[in-house]
Amino acid sequence: MSNIPYDYDDDEEIDGYVKIDRYNPELIQNISTHYTDILKQLGEDPEREGLVKTPERVAKALLYLTHGYDLNPQEILESAKFKEDYSQMVVVKDIEVYSMCEHHMLPFFGKAHIAYIPNGHVVGLSKIPRVVDAFARRLQVQERLTNQIRDCIHETLQPIGVAVVIECRHLCMCMRGVQKQNSVTTTSAFTGEFIKEKTRAEFLQLISSKLS
Numbered sequence: 408m409s410n411i412p413y414d415y416d417d418d419e420e421i422d423g424y425v426k427i428d429r430y431n432p433e434l435i436q437n438i439s440t441h442y443t444d445i446l447k448q449l450g451e452d453p454e455r456e457g458l459v460k461t462p463e464r465v466a467k468a469l470l471y472l473t474h475g476y477d478l479n480p481q482e483i484l485e486s487a488k489f490k491e492d493y494s495q496m497v498v499v500k501d502i503e504v505y506s507m508c509e510h511h512m513l514p515f516f517g518k519a520h521i522a523y524i525p526n527g528h529v530v531g532l533s534k535i536p537r538v539v540d541a542f543a544r545r546l547q548v549q550e551r552l553t554n555q556i557r558d559c560i561h562e563t564l565q566p567i568g569v570a571v572v573i574e575c576r577h578l579c580m581c582m583r584g585v586q587k588q589n590s591v592t593t594t595s596a597f598t599g600e601f602i603k604e605k606t607r608a609e610f611l612q613l614i615s616s617k618l619s
């Protein structure tokens with residue numbers, strides 16, 4: 408998960424990448440005011456003990472859940488790009504994904520599996536999950552999230568190929584609407600060498616194998 412401290416009054420940098428403008432008190436106050444009204448519209452009493460701080464908590468939570476807008480995924484990758492003559496597939500799998508669907512603003516969550524074949528440069532491994540978070544922590548659809556991760560890695564590292572597979576459960580399909588609790592959505596995006604069947608098959612085989 409992202410390392411952003413759970414402290415919204417902090418105006419310092421997040422891991423050196425970005426200023427937390429998003430967490431300023433005025434913005435939190437503005438969003439809170441709307442949530443006080445929403446609580447009333449829902450038939451609740453915003454003054455009762457359990458709800459007094461809820462609008463502010465929701466405001467902070469929403470700002471956290473969308474902090475990806477403040478991150479620059481290209482910069483994250485550029486910050487740890489190293490010359491290395493390794494030209495086999497690098498696979499980082501089972502990366503937790505937490506995002507919010509832009510249609511209902513309800514969570515979707517699951518795993519991302521990512522591979523690239525270096526072309527003279529490798530990237531610090533932790534930067535791949537960071538890129539996933541930078542795009543996931545926005546209002547998203549799973550297809551766009553998948554393509555954005557692929558394009559960012561492709562454009563920044565210019566590798567021989569990139570592969571992204573994401574598997575998620577969407578709460579908007581589980582706890583409302585069609586109410587299918589067990590459905591999982593899988594999306595994928597490939598560039599370069601991964602468009603070839605043999606390379607793609609090797610990747611799919613690697614992400615389906617379990618560590619013993």
Ligand SMILES: Nc1nc2c(ncn2[C@@H]2O[C@H](COP(=O)(O)OP(=O)(O)OP(=O)(O)O)[C@@H](O)[C@H]2O)c(=O)[nH]1
Nearest residue numbers: 508509510515547548549550577579580583584585
């Ligand atoms: N393609 C895609 N659709 C998504 C994603 N997240 C949510 N949706 C869908 O967005 C659609 C919005 O459809 P609408 O008919 O406008 O909304 P709705 O009436 O709330 O739809 P239901 O969920 O079917 O009740 C729904 O079918 C959702 O399942 C996503 O990541 N990708």
Ligand SMILES: [Zn+2]
Nearest residue numbers: 508510511579
């Ligand atoms: Zn939805």
